[in-house]
Amino acid sequence: MSAANGQLIEVEGLTKHFPITQGLIFPREVGAVRAVDGIDFAIGRGETLGLVGESGCGKSTTGRMLIGLIPPSRGAIRFEGQPIGGRDAEALQAMRREMQIIFQDPFGSLNPRMTVRDIVAEPLVVHRWRTRAERDQRVRELLEVVGLASYHGERYPHEFSGGQRQRIGIARALALRPKFIICDEPVSALDVSIQAQIINLMQDLQAELGLTYLFISHDLGVVKHIADRVAVMYLGKIVEIADKRRLYASPQHPYTQGLMASIPVPRPGLRRARAVVRGDVPSPSAPPPGCRFHTRCPHVMDVCRRLEPQLLAVGPRQAAACHLVNPPDERGARAS
């Protein structure tokens, strides 16, 4: 495959197992947390893929692998058709200019001892971008783009509110004119009125600069607003991936359905959130055999306990990993 198919990012069989070790002096592996366990997806140029799921489903680990903060255990990531692994340092550095990340915590992700100008300029300095005067000019532009004033550059992060800090984080991410931005719960720590300001800003920036986003969030409402397509993760697997409209209008996987039913809607009397998903998420170090969701699924069948469902098409631009919607061909399928 090449970039000619319009995909900016392609991910195949991406896996991350964190070893669990025992013994202080001679640590040995006694197991693994299977944070991400073989996922495939692609993101087109200018598209926003929402990646949703609950704590521990592997969505943040996926984001970190994409940007190279965590090395994958297995699997391939291609950026513009070129594999990310196996490049020399120089090529890797060049590619990293094209990808940036925005974090959830606008307090922990900005160095409190640096001025805002130095924070925003840092990627420019690291990548030896032009002269000091040009960098200063670029920082002023960036602050303006994200809705801050140029005098804010002389201040320190603690002088800003949560929403303003997130704007600083966005300005820093935009500094090198990246093509791809991983947004890891960028509005989760913000109050709802400020959240709306940041979501609108991110939509404007995308339209203006032609950005591609991977938008990681636990909030299906926020994702519905910003994403074109949505992937739902559960215990290290993608259980459903679809165009936004299809996913929200007719979710196929019982987990997606359960997630949506669990969300309280701000219309009194209209509908009540129902706890259709019972129990707790099992430990990712010992995921259940067969379908990983079978311990909590209201529609569980016998086959779900034995056979792992594959992510298969259930309609145009919609795929789900569920035996209920894609009954298994028991002879051909592999038992897991």
Place this chain on the structure above:
Amino acid sequence: MPPLLSVRNLRTEFEAEEGAFAAVEDVSFDLGEGEVLGIVGESGSGKSVTALSIMRLIPSPPGRIARGQILFDGRDLLMLPERRMRDIRGAAISMIFQEPMTSLNPVFTVGDQIMETVRQHERLGQRAARAKALEMLDKVGIPSPAQRLDEYPHQLSGGMRQRVMIAIALSCNPRLLLADEPTTALDVTIQAQILELLRELQAELGMAVILITHDLGVVAEFVDRVIVMYAGRVAEAAGVHPTFEVPLHPYTEGLLGSIPSLDDERERLQVIPGVVPSPFDLPPGCRYAPRCPYARPACDAGEPPLIELRPGHYAACIRHTGYRFEPLTEAAAS
């Protein structure tokens, strides 16, 4: 019949480097027996400080309740000696918090912590207290409660810990439960389970509940009446339907417009411009005026009173009275 709880003109102050400021100012409301009230607002609106003031758990210094009355069953809690307040806390009035990990003691078993509360308030022997603890764990839907009784908080998931907190809070049959963001730290599927549990227990035990949250979805589904707070004051107080269907305070309107909801087809979210003012730099009149699309010069003339604009529907806004400070009827929310 007098209300179960009546908060009158509460003002709670905190001492900071820059001087004292009021985190809660002139807050008044009533709560009937068995009623479910939601207090909503964003960070710094004063909603948690209101709850902590009712429990008299404001850390002093730096905080203090500077003015007002908190009448519970007709008695002013603020006048009670601390010893008497301790009898009420955890018994007649109970509270659950956002962080079930930090509000449980990590070195005691779950059973010990329920028994501690029970024995604080009721004369029960070890065995009877243990039986009560077991009953409570069962009541809050913890599977294999007999085994869980001897486990430590770190062995439980977040949802299970919150169930334990609820078991502790309800172990002495409170008449009022204060729930401060009880599901905010939980995943949505677990949040739905906990809200369902609270709803069932509220109906079964008939206690009054004050639910404090920033989540308007949770409020819409859980409460009978809503108080919206902004910058330490009550902006709007009404039944849950009017609050969401015909909000009369521009802040409530803005807040509702900025939620990215599941059943929402808008391309663009409505935005409240600017930020909440610092308590040291409050605007001259209405605290919301600098962000308000309807603000007029009159709004800067003074703090707007809470006006009853429709029966039982109060808003601290002069827009509906022709921007005049002569309200039709001025009263506290009740």
